[in-house]
Amino acid sequence: xxxxxxxxxxxxxxxxxxxxxxxxxxxxxxxxxxxxxxxxxxxxxxxxxxxxxxxxxxxxxxxxxxxxxxxxxxxxxxxxxxxxxxxxxxxxxxxxxxxxxxxxxxxxxxxxxxxxxxxxxxxxxxxxxxxxxxxxxxxxxxxxxxxxxxxxxxxxxxxxxxxxxxxxxxxxxxxxxxxxxxxxxxxxxxxxxxxxxxxxxxxxxxxxxxxxxxxxxxxxxxxxxxxxxxxxxxxxxxxxxxxxxxxxxxxxxxxxxxxxxxxxxxxxxxxxxxxxxxxxxxxxxxxxxxxxxxxxxxxxxxxxxxxxxxxxxxxxxxxxxxxxxxxxxxxxxxxxxxxxxxxxxxx
Numbered sequence: 406x407x408x409x410x411x412x413x414x415x416x417x418x419x420x421x422x423x424x425x426x427x428x429x430x431x432x433x434x435x436x437x438x439x440x441x442x443x444x445x446x447x448x449x450x451x452x453x454x455x456x457x458x459x460x461x462x463x464x465x466x467x468x469x470x471x472x473x474x475x476x477x478x479x480x481x482x483x484x485x486x487x488x489x490x491x492x493x494x495x496x497x498x499x500x501x502x503x504x505x506x507x508x509x510x511x512x513x514x515x516x517x518x519x520x521x522x523x524x525x526x527x528x529x530x531x532x533x534x535x536x537x538x539x540x541x542x543x544x545x546x547x548x549x550x551x552x553x554x555x556x557x558x559x560x561x562x563x564x565x566x567x568x569x570x571x572x573x574x575x576x577x578x579x580x581x582x583x584x585x586x587x588x589x590x591x592x593x594x595x596x597x598x599x600x601x602x603x604x605x606x607x608x609x610x611x612x613x614x615x616x617x618x619x620x621x622x623x624x625x626x627x628x629x630x631x632x633x634x635x636x637x638x639x640x641x642x643x644x645x646x647x648x649x650x651x652x653x654x655x656x657x658x659x660x661x662x663x664x665x666x667x668x669x670x671x672x673x674x675x676x677x678x679x680x681x682x683x684x685x686x687x688x689x690x691x692x693x694x695x696x697x698x699x700x701x702x703x704x705x706x707x708x709x710x711x712x713x714x715x716x717x718x719x720x721x722x723x724x725x726x727x728x729x730x731x732x733x734x735x736x737x738x739x740x741x742x743x744x745x746x747x748x749x750x751x752x
Contacts, residue, residue: 451479
């Protein structure tokens with residue numbers, strides 16, 4: 406979908422818009438959402454960030470998904486000046502008058518937008534090019550969503566002069582319902598809920614979201630979360646803070662021990678410099694065995710690294726190489742595809 410097609414859909418009499426989930430844990434599925442709730446979500450974000458009419462907003466993500474659509478809706482709701490570029494790995498190249506994949510850079514044609522939303526891969530690529538990195542630093546409000554932000558990227562963003570945020574949300578919540586600061590003295594691993602959002606956890610420790618302005622019913626997620634204790638939230642409406650441990654889907658039960666795949670990935674991420682994922686495959690003895698799938702060739706070195714860094718029961722039993730680690734259109738690991746790649750395969 407392009408911008409013209411989305412605007413045509415938005416201005417139809419139908420009170421709803423069709424969106425699709427990202428497909429990170431399975432096949433993308435269609436979802437009808439109300440335009441009024443999308444406008445409410447946009448209003449909450451714009452108010453939180455202090456965006457004003459006439460500010461510029463960069464649209465650099467696909468309009469097939471909620472993140473791209475919500476950038477347009479925010480521009481409509483707050484009368485922002487929308488700057489649309491073709492979705493790519495180097496979204497700032499166009500603003501610099503340079504085509505992706507070339508070394509030619511003209512004078513900065515557009516200047517830095519006031520507000521931009523990107524996926525981690527776009528931020529990573531922009532940090533590798535001096536001119537793009539400088540333009541990235543000039544964005545007053547940069548929000549990053551759609552995937553994990555590793556420690557190295559967080560370190561590179563820490564001294565940025567303007568606000569950089571990691572988002573938490575999903576298609577069902579019409580983009581994010583919480584933000585955490587990645588830079589400056591307010592940097593934190595804890596997400597803070599936006600106004601009108603209340604959270605809790607269920608019996609399995611998964612996050613439950615109550616956000617009536619953007620989601621018509623209480624949403625039970627598969628994200629295992631820890632909520633920081635706060636007094637009188639239910640009566641004061643104060644923001645709540647939480648952090649995500651991992652997804653319930655990504656718990657590996659190996660020999661009776663439950664292992665969270667994302668926790669293992671976080672420990673290894675600073676030391677493995679090629680894309681990798683922790684997943685599982687069936688095992689006659691253990692039930693499920695931990696598998697490390699990576700684009701790296703040096704599997705023996707990675708085995709040694711795991712033996713050094715990981716607790717005994719967290720160490721993968723199998724290591725596999727792949728030429729390409731599958732991801733979704735929004736840059737997340739395609740977990741179900743990865744699991745199918747290794748299930749019952751010979752290491």
